[in-house]
Amino acid sequence: MIKTSKLVMIPGPTPVVRSIQEQMARETVAFGDAAFVKDFSDVVADLGAMWRCGGETFVVAGSGTMGMEMALANTTRRGDDILVCSNGYFGDRFIDMCERKGLNVELLSAEWGSSVTPAMVELALSSKRFSAVTVTHVETSTGVEAPVAAIGEVLKKHPGTIYIVDGVAASGGAEQYMDTMGIDVLLTCSQKAFGVAPGLTMVWASEKAMDRRKTLGAIPESYIDFDKWLPVMHDPSKYWGTPAINLVWALKESIRIMKEEGLAERYARHRRQAAVVASAMEAIGFSVAAQPQYRAPTLSVFFYPEGARIDDAKFRAVLADEGAQTAGCLGAFAGKGFRMGHMGNIDKHTLVSAVAAIERTCVKCGHRVELGRALGVLQQGLIDE
Ligand SMILES: Cc1ncc(COP(=O)(O)O)c(C=O)c1O
Incomplete structure (x- = not known):
């Protein structure tokens, strides 16, 4: 391959x-x-x-x-x-x-x-x-x-x-x-x-x-x-x-x-895409570290699903192999999840590929998710983009 x-x-x-x-x-x-x-x-x-x-x-x-x-x-x-x-x-x-x-x-x-x-x-x-x-x-x-x-x-x-x-x-x-x-x-x-x-x-x-x-x-x-x-x-x-x-x-x-x-549209797009990516991740059990009123439009910290017993280093290594490099958490959040950017000149292809790689990684790391579940939520959210 x-x-x-x-x-x-x-x-x-x-x-x-x-x-x-x-x-x-x-x-x-x-x-x-x-x-x-x-x-x-x-x-x-x-x-x-x-x-x-x-x-x-x-x-x-x-x-x-x-x-x-x-x-x-x-x-x-x-x-x-x-x-x-x-x-x-x-x-x-x-x-x-x-x-x-x-x-x-x-x-x-x-x-x-x-x-x-x-x-x-x-x-x-x-x-x-x-x-x-x-x-x-x-x-x-x-x-x-x-x-x-x-x-x-x-x-x-x-x-x-x-x-x-x-x-x-x-x-x-x-x-x-x-x-x-x-x-x-x-x-x-x-x-x-x-x-x-x-x-x-x-x-x-x-x-x-x-x-x-x-x-x-x-x-x-x-x-x-x-x-x-x-x-x-x-x-x-x-x-x-x-x-x-x-x-x-x-x-x-x-x-x-x-x-x-257009700057105003760019800012609005970042807020929309952040919300869609978060919903997709929540659909497969991940949670967003930031309190809802403070969620950033540019990046998210996603915590691993509760009880999933995911090995952080392994998850991010497999995810990189599957096609998406993410960053480990820092300080008080270290080991609990990963940091993901969703900012800049990224398009639908990028978001879809990243979330698809996350789904495959979950399966490979033993966290059973229904493949396509997060992607379905993401795709729905991207329809009007
Ligand atoms: C909010 C914030 N401030 C400062 C920095 C430092 O920037 P640099 O790594 O380009 O020196 C970073 C890096 O990620 C950052 O995220």
């Missing part, structure tokens, strides 16, 4: 469609090449407009973690108080990062599967002036979407506080509007709902965030300093660090795809 190809169904990187792959495979040009400079300018302008950012947009080679550091480096200084709202592993990542920078961290954390609430943030902000608040839009360890807009409403009453949102597992798949949501710094990267290979960090900074940057003067960081990149973002023929030329082209193609689909 011919080896089954593997769909990348981990929560990022996500499947990269052919037209984006082709951009990455192009012959690399000089970063001063006039056509590339125009492409880079267009990418920066499009991202700013699509995310309704009144300030500045940065596209820099790096991963999502670098975006987190870039957000902190440009809006806080040693000794500042910072409120970290954490719903799991990636929310917690801000703690160490802040402490290394000499920031005083106050932590608001939610039970895994749930979220920090606007009321919790309101209470914390009423007790002290924080220079910044961090929120992880979609927490990749739990599949929880934080109420980013409602927390933004609370932040609007505290104009001295910078609202930092980690959009790594959300941007391009979940609604993000810098202006109405009151977000000051939004960070994300290329390999999740943008459907590009890993390697680019995108950071949007509101006017308020840029004003904060001005008050900091020279900052200790160099590569991630907004001031170093600003001239390049305004005129990409200028140099600070070599741009990831082929990834910028790939991002341009990803943006073209997003515009063609």
